[in-house]
Structures are given as C-alpha cells and as structure tokens.
Amino acid sequence: MINPPFTFKIEARQDRARAGKFYTPHGVLNTPVFAPVGTQASVKSLTPDQLTNINTSLVLANTYHLHLHPGDELIKELGGLHRFMYWSGPILTDSGGFQVFSLAKNRHIDNDGVTFRSHIDGSTQRLDPEKSISIQENLGADIIMAFDECSDPYDKEYVREAMVRTHAWAERCLQVKTRSDQALFGIVQGGIFEDFRQESAEHIADLEFPGNAIGGLSVGETKSEMHTILELVDRVLPENKPRYLMGVGTPEDLVNGISRGVDIFDCVLPTRLARHNTAMTRYGQRLNVVNAQYTRDAQPLDQQCDCYTCQNFSRAYIRHLIISKEMLAATLLSIHNLHTLINLAHDIRLSILAGNFDDFANRFFQIRSELELDQGGN
C-alpha cells in the first residue's frame, strides 16, 4: 500500500457529497460505503464468500457481544477477529456503548463507566473507556470506536450529561489506545439539540481523530431532525476525515446522508428485514414476501437488481421457502437486501465521481414520489 494507513483521499466532491478512499491495513474503503453488521462475528446467514460476491468491503462487529461470548481474549488468542471470522477486508468494531444502553439490564452509569448485567447470563459486567479500547485492541479491527453514551434524543438534561461524559470518555480512549494499526474514531452526540451538536462536533473535531462518527441518530427522532443535525455537524467536522453515520439505514437515508457529507453507513436493517421475510428495493419499497399475492409470482424480488437472488429465484420460490421454514429464505433475502444497499452506495459513489450526483438524487426522489413512498415519513 502506497498510502499510509488511515489516509483519507477525497477523489471528487459535489456540493456536500464526497467520493473518497480510506486506506486501512486490510484494504481500501471506497466511499461512500455501506457496511453489513456481523454482530457476533457473523453477518447473519451469510458466508464471507457470499459477502464478497455482493461487493462487501467493510464489515461491522459488536464489542459488547463478542466480549460476552466467546470473549475478546479468546479471539485474540486465535489470531484476532479477521482470522476468527475469516474476513480479510476491513472490519469496524463499535465501542459496546450502544448495546449497553439498549440491551443490558440493571444498568448503572457513573462518570467513570457503566456497570450492567449481561443480557445472556445476568452476570455483572463493567465497561468503561479503558476496557472498551482494551477489548477492541484484542479484537483487532481496522476501525475502532470511542466509548460513548447514547441517550434519549429529546431529554435535554440527560442529553447534556451523556454528551459531557462522551467527550471525557473520548479523551480517555485516545490516551489508552496503543495499537498503531487501528484507527480510533470519535463520536459526536447531542441528541436533537443544535447547540449541543455544535458543541459536541467542535469538541470531537478538536481531538483530531482519524475519522469521526455521528452517533445518537436514527434512535427515534424525525427524518427532518436528523437532516438538520447532519447539516450542522457536516459544517463543523473536518473535511479531510471520513464521517460515519452510525446505525443508518435505508436507501433514502443513504442518499440523504451522502448529500449531507456522510461517507460510511452501517445498519442491521437489511439482514433483520431478511429474517422477517421482507425484501428491500433500491427505492425503499418493502415486499413482505410471505404475502399470498406472491404465491405464483415468477418475478424476482426486484426487477432491476442483478444480485444472485434476483438473477436466479422467483418470489414464488422464496415465499415457498419462508412458509416451509427453510433457512435458505433468510440467506437469499439477506443477499438481496445487502446487495441493494451496498450497490446503491457504490452507484452514488460513481455518480459523484462522474459529477452527476444531483441528477442521481433527483431521479431517486422522483421515483420514490411516483411510488408514493415519501408520504407519511416511512
């Protein structure tokens, strides 16, 4: 690799949107990019080969889950997460913060960290910035995340407290980090409050992480509020570092996020919908494939899709698999849903490089409006 790790080169811009290359020890991320989530070191129902076939470049894994099982020390002993899950491309691990706040029981937060009970066996656990970094260093992902606190976005007093702790924890993460082959990203918090988001983005920007994330979005706020915050944060975060919008999203979120300066996305939605028998289309439609209307439907899930599933299997076959409780249904739907988002991000990248992202986005929202998908907020 000619470029040192964690260099971010912007190849083209259009308004706020950017196409870039982020260099990691396990390969180059061509941005904008959508990353599948492999919570427990497995993108549910798919092999690494199947992920490669749908042009996956970055895979996420969850610190909270892997710390609880099988344990980060075991993964380190077995050669690290890349070797363990057989993913030779870039990996990103989250900090565990979000899961502590969404999954764990009997949570007690203090300024030093969080004590909680495991959602698996009820055992008492402790996570703090130092522990989160230590776990993430054992796992060995290319991109690791600062330990943060994600609050109810509307509870102003709590949002402020969580933001202040997030800032202090970000500094402690920077201090204890030891590995030079991992990029630590900071996380902006601040709920839906513009003054907090401004303050948080400035604080995180000042810490000069090699990349920055926007947390605490897609957790209950409106799309309009999310867009306002993205526009605000986009003006504050350094242009020459990648921006990662955590836990987002849908096809329309990708177009909206990229047009507001976002480079990296991840979300469990495509694989979760797949396990709930639902196909996503490029323009954001959702097909519940179990519906009786698909019983004799010889069409693919999405006529315009060139994924393995759509090239070879009918809606009728996938519906049959679902009703027959065949695992292959989740696999075929996951391939299609992930391909839809990965391919959309890639096509947007090409449109930015070609200088016609405006047209791309206009056409995207035009088709959505013809499909009546933008009524009522989706």
Next chain:
Amino acid sequence: MINPPFTFKIEARQDRARAGKFYTPHGVLNTPVFAPVGTQASVKSLTPDQLTNINTSLVLANTYHLHLHPGDELIKELGGLHRFMYWSGPILTDSGGFQVFSLAKNRHIDNDGVTFRSHIDGSTQRLDPEKSISIQENLGADIIMAFDECSDPYDKEYVREAMVRTHAWAERCLQVKTRSDQALFGIVQGGIFEDFRQESAEHIADLEFPGNAIGGLSVGETKSEMHTILELVDRVLPENKPRYLMGVGTPEDLVNGISRGVDIFDCVLPTRLARHNTAMTRYGQRLNVVNAQYTRDAQPLDQQCDCYTCQNFSRAYIRHLIISKEMLAATLLSIHNLHTLINLAHDIRLSILAGNFDDFANRFFQIRSELELDQGGN
C-alpha cells in the same frame, strides 16, 4: 449429449464395485455418487452455488412435501423443479411412499393406494401409483421413483403384503408414465427376508426399468442384515442398470454399499447432523462441535478435508456460532458434511477406475479400526 438419455455405461469394475456414467437430460452422473436431499426443494441452509462448489451432481427432492406445499401444479406452472429451485443438474424425486409411511397421520392403506392426513394441516390426502407419477411428472425430475410401500423390516406378514402391493404398484407406475425425459426406477422391497428380497429383485428386474432401487433398508435392521440383502439383490438386478440404495448413509455405508454393487446413494444425515451441531469425518467419526473441548480449538473440523469450511474456519469459531445461535453454523457444517460424503464417493470412483478399490476399502476399514469406530456397530 452423444449418449441417449438414461444410458448407463460401466467404465470399470472391481469385484462387485462399478464406476459408471448415467446420462440424464440435465447432465451425466458419474457413479458411484452421493446425492444431498432437498426435501422441500432446498438442501437445507445451502444455495445451489454452494452445492456446486462441493461438487454436487444429483439432488433429491420429496414428492410428498412438494405436493403438499407449494403444490406440484404450481411448480409445473413456474417451469418445473429445476427452474423453481435453480438446480440445473440432475434431480431425483422419490415417490412419496416413504413419507406417507413415516410422517403422515391416520394412514389407511388399501390395495389401490393410501389415504392419509397431511402432517402440516391435517387435510385428507390420497396417494396411489397414478397420483405419484402425475405429481412427479409435474415436478419434472430426471429420475422418478415407483410408488412403493416400506414396511417394518421384521414383520414377516406385513413385509409380504407390502412387497406384493409394491410389485403391483410398480406395474401401474410403468403403465401411466408419459414423459420420455424422465427415467422411472423400480424399487425392491422385502424387509430382512432373503426369500422375499430374491422374489422382489426378480420381479422388479423383469419389469425392465432403466434403473433399480433398493428400498426398505437402513430402517432398523442391523448392518450385517443390510449387507446380506445387498449381496443377494446385487446378484439378481441387471448389471447394466444403475442401482440406487435409498436413504443411506454414512461413510462406512458408502464403502460397504459400493463394494456390493451400489451406484447411487442419498441421505438426510449430513444436513441433519449439521443442524444438530455435528461434524462427520471421512472415516465416520462424529464431532459434537458444541463440546467445551473445542472452545479454543484452532483446528478445522477435519484436518484432511479441503472443503470451504475446513480451509477457512476453526472448530472454536463454529462452536461460537452454534452457541450464539448463528445460522452460519448449520451452513458451514452442512458444507463440510456433504462434501465429506460426495468427495468420498468420488474418491471411491477414482479408485475403481484405477483398479485399487480393494486397497482403498482395506485402508478405510483399517483406519476405522484404529479409531475404534467399528466397535458396537455405530
């Protein structure tokens, strides 16, 4: 294809073992061959691409299940089973007989056919030779099976009755069959009784099917009884037609069956064991991968295996997937287990072609005995 469909060419023999080619409208079966079972038009947890990668040539599907759901007429309407499940190689469908006798409720048998209740919705269903052939013609497999009755192998009176019906039904199947692009195989029954098996093999041989199956084995009898019956039937069935041993087996069953003249095998065991967290090895060992001893085990499931799973994943990772209830565990174990049997059949074929199957079989049983696998019958 130069050879007309359903020609069977024997390329080499060694004692009773044969290596051959069976020509079907969807490609050549190189025998001996092991066929994965796709009960509901899906080999559980695997895509057709994954089946191709482990050198699958023949896939089984079940008439009983597909008739109940999604219905053979729907599959016909959608272009037949090959198109429906996207398997472009040869397919074999069973007659539905075995499932009627093992799965269905409130079964009533008369000389004309069987009335039963669906195990899915309790609806009253009827199968007879004519209906079974009609369903199998709608499905459109390359090899279809005569409708037979599989009895308790030790109940002499019932075995005789079932055999007599099986013979009458075989003739009716031949009479109503219309498609020339499907090979109808007859089935020898007769339980563990040598006189019945002799009579049944002679009767079925006289009907001049393009291939013959041995049914009613691996249903509770001892290995030694199975071997005696195979040797007897082998002497009666025509040499120039393929022989299919239904619902068998294990690695040792393959070696034992091939040395007694069998060409085609199928069994749900590899995929069923996979869903029960168990890996099969080439010599018949079974690893329950969830066992604590594999927690930190960096070895592949089987050191000598070159399948995708064994080339890339550790026992520790697969154990973690099982405990985390990740679907990928069943996929990786199914790939390995099926590859083990398909590859074993293929290696036996090569040894017959090379004239050293004797050595191959001796070495196989020598290693099993060193592994102490032949104590107590397995």
